[in-house]
Amino acid sequence: MQSGEAGGPRRRLSMREPTVNYARAQPSADAATAPRARLADWTPSCTARRIHALITDKESALATGKDGNSHEAWGSRIGLILAMAGNAVGLGNFLRFPRQAAANGGGSFMIAYFTALILLGIPLMWIEWGLGRNGGRYRKGHIPGMFAAIWKHPAAKYVGAIGLVVPLVVMIYYTYIESWTAAFAYFSLTKDYWGITTQDGMVGYLQSFQAISADGAKVYHHTYTPYLFFIGTLFINIFVLSKGIGGGIEKLAKIGMPILFLFAIILAGVVLFLPAQPGIGATPWNGLEFIYKPDLSRLGEPGVWLASAGQIFFTLSVGMCTLTAYASYLSKKDDITLNGLATAATNETAEVVLGGTIAIPAAVVFFGVSGAMAIAQSGSFNLGFATMPVVFQQLPFGNLLGVAWFGLLFFAGITSSVAMLTPITAFLREEFGLRREPVAWSLGALCLLFGLMHVHWLQHGVLDEWDYWAGTFGLVVVAVLEVIVFMWIFTPAKAWESMHEGADLRIPEIFKFVMTYVTPLYLLYILAWWGWVDAIPILLREKSAGGGPVNPADAPYIAFSRAIIVLLAIVAVVLIKMAWVRNKYDDRKGFAVADHTGEAA
Amino acid sequence: MSTSAILFMAGSWTFVLGLTFWSFAKLMKDNQHFDPDGLGPAVPPKPAETEKSPG
Numbered sequence: 001m002q003s004g005e006a007g008g009p010r011r012r013l014s015m016r017e018p019t020v021n022y023a024r025a026q027p028s029a030d031a032a033t034a035p036r037a038r039l040a041d042w043t044p045s046c047t048a049r050r051i052h053a054l055i056t057d058k059e060s061a062l063a064t065g066k067d068g069n070s071h072e073a074w075g076s077r078i079g080l081i082l083a084m085a086g087n088a089v090g091l092g093n094f095l096r097f098p099r100q101a102a103a104n105g106g107g108s109f110m111i112a113y114f115t116a117l118i119l120l121g122i123p124l125m126w127i128e129w130g131l132g133r134n135g136g137r138y139r140k141g142h143i144p145g146m147f148a149a150i151w152k153h154p155a156a157k158y159v160g161a162i163g164l165v166v167p168l169v170v171m172i173y174y175t176y177i178e179s180w181t182a183a184f185a186y187f188s189l190t191k192d193y194w195g196i197t198t199q200d201g202m203v204g205y206l207q208s209f210q211a212i213s214a215d216g217a218k219v220y221h222h223t224y225t226p227y228l229f230f231i232g233t234l235f236i237n238i239f240v241l242s243k244g245i246g247g248g249i250e251k252l253a254k255i256g257m258p259i260l261f262l263f264a265i266i267l268a269g270v271v272l273f274l275p276a277q278p279g280i281g282a283t284p285w286n287g288l289e290f291i292y293k294p295d296l297s298r299l300g301e302p303g304v305w306l307a308s309a310g311q312i313f314f315t316l317s318v319g320m321c322t323l324t325a326y327a328s329y330l331s332k333k334d335d336i337t338l339n340g341l342a343t344a345a346t347n348e349t350a351e352v353v354l355g356g357t358i359a360i361p362a363a364v365v366f367f368g369v370s371g372a373m374a375i376a377q378s379g380s381f382n383l384g385f386a387t388m389p390v391v392f393q394q395l396p397f398g399n400l401l402g403v404a405w406f407g408l409l410f411f412a413g414i415t416s417s418v419a420m421l422t423p424i425t426a427f428l429r430e431e432f433g434l435r436r437e438p439v440a441w442s443l444g445a446l447c448l449l450f451g452l453m454h455v456h457w458l459q460h461g462v463l464d465e466w467d468y469w470a471g472t473f474g475l476v477v478v479a480v481l482e483v484i485v486f487m488w489i490f491t492p493a494k495a496w497e498s499m500h501e502g503a504d505l506r507i508p509e510i511f512k513f514v515m516t517y518v519t520p521l522y523l524l525y526i527l528a529w530w531g532w533v534d535a536i537p538i539l540l541r542e543k544s545a546g547g548g549p550v551n552p553a554d555a556p557y558i559a560f561s562r563a564i565i566v567l568l569a570i571v572a573v574v575l576i577k578m579a580w581v582r583n584k585y586d587d588r589k590g591f592a593v594a595d596h597t598g599e600a601a
Numbered sequence: 602m603s604t605s606a607i608l609f610m611a612g613s614w615t616f617v618l619g620l621t622f623w624s625f626a627k628l629m630k631d632n633q634h635f636d637p638d639g640l641g642p643a644v645p646p647k648p649a650e651t652e653k654s655p656g
């Protein structure tokens with residue numbers, strides 16, 4: 001804190017100036033002008049201060065941007081990390097990871113998985129935090145601005161358009177899936193599915209909810225039920241978004257993440273002590289062996305390495321442009337290296353320790369190893385929405401455990417989906433000077449419009465189509481572009497220096513080489529492989545995005561859903577052009593520094 | 602569980618839990634570079650001279 005900040009010079013600080021900059025106050029001239037309220041906030045015990053900070057919000061009007069137009073800030077470091085981790089921890093941690101581990105050689109998968117974490121995941125995490133914070137210096141919380149700030153070329157902003165489209169598209173269908181978890185939490189509480197005790201029966205129940213039941217199958221739900229849950233879930237998302245970074249997203253993370261971990265720990269504890277069932281004879285430990293048993297012969301298979309790299313990629317939410325958007329609300333005095341590592345570690349704990357201990361071991365106890373294998377191969381959603389409800393019905397307080405399971409998935413989902421609208425919200429606010437609330441609710445209307453398409457046409461594969469192009473292939477494309485812009489165009493030396501501004505952790509020098517060469521080559525390999533094996537056949541409709549057989553009757557729906565993505569991309573490009581003209585940006589000169597420290601670059 | 606599976610599980614858990622505890626311990630200990638951290642001052646600010654009631 002600079003001398004006299006509380007007095008006249010305060011106006012020099014932007015609205016992102018931290019709430020409690022007095023934390024750095026020297027007890028001299030600064031204290032002389034410190035407001036009384038700040039003195040009152042001080043507590044004598046270091047531990048008490050930390051606990052107090054963990055459980056309370058210290059955001060002020062400055063941090064929460066209550067004026068509606070200010071650039072916002074994080075209110076606390078723990079809030080930032082929880083929000084970042086909440087963004088990363090998603091449905092995939094609890095449904096996708098155990099399935100991938102079991103299907104790809106168990107212990108062999110874990111070797112490839114941790115290799116990918118070190119060479120791909122954590123470096124990309126640091127790159128995204130660095131790229132985001134660098135963009136924040138120019139008050140750019142969106143990829144077009146972040147790219148243009150570094151790559152001073154007219155094409156940079158248009159290349160960055162993908163960073164607006166991908167998170168928006170993913171958010172739309174992801175919120176719909178998230179609404180399933182909310183619905184099943186409610187169905188668990190009310191014991192709506194109680195009595196359906198077979199896997200096939202629960203699959204039928206899930207399909208009834210999704211309104212995709214086969215002809216003649218029993219229908220359990222009204223046709224409007226999935227629409228109601230989708231609209232409700234979307235409303236919660238938009239409400240949180242409309243409250244901003246400090247007042248909405250950070251508060252959600254501070255509430256949602258502890259609940260998520262609490263539910264996960266309870267469920268893992270219950271599963272680990274499940275007794276062997278009559279006629280099955282398997283224990284949870286057989287389930288853990290199913291995941292971790294090393295089949296080292298599979299280490300030579302490219303598929304295992306690609307599967308593990310893909311899992312690391314998706315679980316850390318890299319390429320989603322959400323980490324960059326969140327990091328843009330940091331100043332160059334703030335640490336990003338240790339925060340980034342803590343975020344990745346938190347996500348890995350949720351995935352490896354908790355995610356691997358719940359669904360698959362529970363399925364093995366009640367269905368045996370071969371039954372669990374068949375369930376795992378039938379898809380993540382069957383494991384989560386059909387198998388687990390069958391398991392809960394066999395347990396004491398099963399409906400409450402069902403609420404915990406689906407509540408866990410709901411909080412994992414919402415802390416991710418809210419983040420996905422942050423990049424485009426930042427773009428509209430920063431470039432067009434729009435207020436947060438109208439932007440949030442307008443985006444909500446857009447998400448509702450296109451989300452209803454997924455609810456209505458789920459059986460035609462439109463969700464799988466969007467999931468592939470935006471949520472799978474698109475993420476890798478974005479990540480490749482981010483690495484090229486930040487590590488190659490910005491130059492490794494500048495990127496390295498930028499990442500270490502304000503750093504609490506010195507990254508080992510070897511990672512400079514890794515981030516410059518290994519990570520981009522790893523990504524390009526994944527992109528090329530997936531492009532050849534999946535993207536081209538899916539594009540040509542030789543293969544379905546969902547993995548099932550191609551149904552010619554779905555072709556018009558698929559074409560329509562693709563057209564919407566293209567339309568959104570065109571709109572994004574037009575908006576970028578308008579923003580650049582409106583704000584008279586010079587592509588070759590870049591942007592003026594707007595770092596909230598008020599210091600020159 | 603077989604010994605090899607236990608070893609892989611123990612190794613995996615140790616790695617991620619170790620990384621998590623180490624990073625958070627360092628974060629709490631070396632909390633120097635995050636201005637809006639909400640942790641308050643390291644030492645209590647002295648009451649301002651100008652805020653004392655006039656003698």
